Amino acid sequence: MNSSEWFTEQVPSTGTAFSLKIKQKLHEEQSDFQFLEIYETETFGNLMVIDGCTMVSTRDNFFYHEMISHPALYTHPNPKRVWIIGGGDCGTLREVLKHPAVEHAVQIDIDERVTRLAEIYFPELCESNNDPRADLKFIDGIKWVKDAAPNSVDIIIVDSTDPIGPAEGLFGEAFYRDCFHCLSENGILVQQSESALLHLKLIGEMRDAMSNAGLSHQQTLFFPQCLYPSGWWSATIASKAALSAFREQDCANKPFDTIYYNTDIHKASLAQPEFFKKAFPL
Numbered sequence: 001m002n003s004s005e006w007f008t009e010q011v012p013s014t015g016t017a018f019s020l021k022i023k024q025k026l027h028e029e030q031s032d033f034q035f036l037e038i039y040e041t042e043t044f045g046n047l048m049v050i051d052g053c054t055m056v057s058t059r060d061n062f063f064y065h066e067m068i069s070h071p072a073l074y075t076h077p078n079p080k081r082v083w084i085i086g087g088g089d090c091g092t093l094r095e096v097l098k099h100p101a102v103e104h105a106v107q108i109d110i111d112e113r114v115t116r117l118a119e120i121y122f123p124e125l126c127e128s129n130n131d132p133r134a135d136l137k138f139i140d141g142i143k144w145v146k147d148a149a150p151n152s153v154d155i156i157i158v159d160s161t162d163p164i165g166p167a168e169g170l171f172g173e174a175f176y177r178d179c180f181h182c183l184s185e186n187g188i189l190v191q192q193s194e195s196a197l198l199h200l201k202l203i204g205e206m207r208d209a210m211s212n213a214g215l216s217h218q219q220t221l222f223f224p225q226c227l228y229p230s231g232w233w234s235a236t237i238a239s240k241a242a243l244s245a246f247r248e249q250d251c252a253n254k255p256f257d258t259i260y261y262n263t264d265i266h267k268a269s270l271a272q273p274e275f276f277k278k279a280f281p282l
């Protein structure tokens with residue numbers, strides 16, 4: 001097979017790679033922050049790649065966007081104010097705004113070009129960008145949180161690139177301390193936490209940093225994501241106070257459609273594998 005017909009994300013540190021057959025490259029540019037590419041694939045729709053790493057495909061983004069948003073929103077007792085740090089493709093914003101109780105959702109991505117390209121190549125993810133409750137900011141999420149007032153947000157969703165480059169500080173204790181300060185009493189932080197198979201050490205460091213910052217009540221949830229290394233991804237929820245119970249009845253009666261998420265998936269995603277329980281005993 002001609003290698004130019006495939007996009008391959010190689011991850012030397014884990015000795016893995018993932019490929020998609022492509023029809024054509026639609027766009028590439030160097031933004032002020034990162035190298036952005038868009039491909040049209042044979043079977044996964046459009047694909048966004050940042051600095052050589054797969055970010056979003058038309059076909060499978062629903063796993064990630066639904067699982068990084070709805071479990072946290074149906075765990076918080078009354079989420080009204082939500083911030084999405086990163087998330088420039090706008091798919092998480094769309095899921096958050098499906099919740100009628102949310103009054104204000106701010107997406108804070110460092111790179112406006114990601115959103116402008118998503119508007120062209122992933123218009124379905126951007127369909128809620130003009131919702132009056134949506135607020136799009138293009139600044140560093142680390143600075144946004146540092147400058148925020150205490151008790152100014154109910155849920156912070158960290159939908160970032162991997163912990164290198166501009167996203168590195170989003171996985172550190174100083175950032176979590178700033179999150180602690182601006183979260184409300186029942187506030188929840190939820191962050192994409194990579195693969196439990198390939199990145200267990202990183203998950204441990206992240207959980208320790210969250211605990212040191214006072215976000216010591218934690219749950220890691222798991223979901224499939226074939227685009228990302230190992231095909232098995234996770235998100236970690238952390239809060240100051242003990243996490244509230246899953247609002248199962250509200251979820252069962254959710255007034256919107258999802259493709260993957262429902263009450264059974266919510267509960268199943270929180271089942272902890274044996275090796276994970278051993279690494280992170282309750």
Ligand code: SAM
Binds near residue numbers: 056089139140162
């Ligand atoms: N779902 C994806 C994943 O896990 O690979 C993440 C997608 S989203 C496109 C990631 C976004 O994080 C990018 O648009 C990038 O610009 C943004 N980002 C990285 N570092 C950031 C920072 N310090 N503040 C705000 N946004 C940041």
